[in-house]
Amino acid sequence: MRNDPASTATALLTLVGGPANVTAVAHCMTRLRLALADPAAADEAGLRALPGVLGVVSDGTTRQIVLGPGIVDEVTAEVEARVADAGQLQPPGGWLAETGARLPEAAARLPEGEIRPAEGDARPAEGDARPAEGDARPAEGKALKTTLRRIANVFVPLIPALIGCGILSGLNGLLLNTGWLPGLAPALSAIASAFLALIAVFVGFNTAREFGGTPVLGGAVAAVVVYPGVARVTAFGTHLAPGQGGVLGALAAALLATRVEKWVRGRVPGALDVLLTPTVTVLVSGLVTLYGLMYAAGAVATAIGTAANWLLATAGAVAGLVLGGLFLPLVLLGLHQALIPIHTTLIEQQxxxxxxxxxxxxxxxxxxxxxxxxxxxxxxxxxxxxxxxxxxxxxxxxxxxxxxxxxxxxxxxxxxxxxxxxxxxxxxxxxxxxxxxxxxxxxxxxxxxxxxxxxxxxxxxxxxxxxxxxxxxxxxxxxxxxxxxxxxxxxxxxxxx
Incomplete structure (x- = not known):
């Protein structure tokens, strides 16, 4: 019998030290992720024994609580509501809030409810790779794992649309092959293909949000990658192609936009921020995307597709044995989602x-x-x-x-x-x-x-x-x-x- 999401959320928060101990809330398809101010306050044995909890993964200050598909969405919403009521989640930020005030960058919202520590917070800053107290893991290894997780956070929210459009694409192929309902096939094709045609924009939006930028600026710069007009631009002696670089180019463009935005904001007067910051961010990042990132990301994407095809054609059985055998440990560590950009690149190409x-x-x-x-x-x-x-x-x-x-x-x-x-x-x-x-x-x-x-x-x-x-x-x-x-x-x- 399925547990009540509200009761589960209350019990979870009690066992992690209360809502005041939670600094960030997010979830994927099966796991609730809680960032804790004091990880030692969490009762991990109690969490594992809680009805409905399938497992707990500890990663520094973060606790991943495995709840399963469906229920995780409902429990996350209940947890977010309780943590917000406790005053832990800051309002969405960016370069222009609804009031027109310039909010501190530290108050910007992360994907699916994750929130950066507020200014003055003594905890390590976003992306800080310093080991937590008592954490013996090398800082470099922890930083790599954090980076992979954050890149996964960019793509995980896109999975429902990828699934829905993928199933419609398969249904459309079935209709075309059988000749059934010929009038419906063009409509299904348009619905199934539209999201993939613009996926770069969503990747840019999520990237900026995850890495501390203004989401719409990340989306604006990433949109350059798929804009049909780039075909008139010449870079490295050849005309660019719309979509060149794909999601990798969009990811790189939005990351650059986030860096540029932060740099500009720290150097312009507050009165000019609303005009100069977005303009310079889009201009500089857009030019670099056109005359560098699209070409480089396109080369990387092509290499990924070529390598995958070569590997399967020449050593497919060995490659399948290794990949199939090692995937469960990746799931156990929560690192399997770092492969999403590679999957998405292959889907775009092939x-x-x-x-x-x-x-x-x-x-x-x-x-x-x-x-x-x-x-x-x-x-x-x-x-x-x-x-x-x-x-x-x-x-x-x-x-x-x-x-x-x-x-x-x-x-x-x-x-x-x-x-x-x-x-x-x-x-x-x-x-x-x-x-x-x-x-x-x-x-x-x-x-x-x-x-x-x-x-x-x-x-x-x-x-x-x-x-x-x-x-x-x-x-x-x-x-x-x-x-x-x-x-x-x-x-x-x-x-x-």
Missing amino acids: GYTVLLPLLAMAGAGQVGAALAVYVRLRHDTSLRTTIRSALPAGLLGVGEPLIYGVSLPLGRPFLTACAGGAAGGAFIGFFAMLGTKVGATAIGPSGWALFPLLTGNRGAGTAAAIYGGGLLTGYLVGFLATYAFGFPRRPRVGAPA
């Missing part, structure tokens, strides 16, 4: 990402491992109940309930689940070596939920058949590996301890 079906095999290995645990531990009623409740989500590609509720606490089944994912990835990669690529037109779903988004160079039907074979391989190997090696051997009677 119409689908060949990496997502390989990575999705990790979930198949996880399902197979959970089934083996269910069979082997038939007397563990509590664990079997957990598996029954988490298995539907696992089949649809949401792996956290099985990871945190089953395989990770047991230890060995997590490793054998990785083996199942590696086998499924190798299966799909093998067919890529034979010239049949399997791709996804959007990112987000995996497991059985990915079927409506599948396509490839031999058509959706062939792609679905190979992907289904990969899932079955992952299930089977995950099950057999876990059944045979996922549990400690019982000592023989009379054997030495």
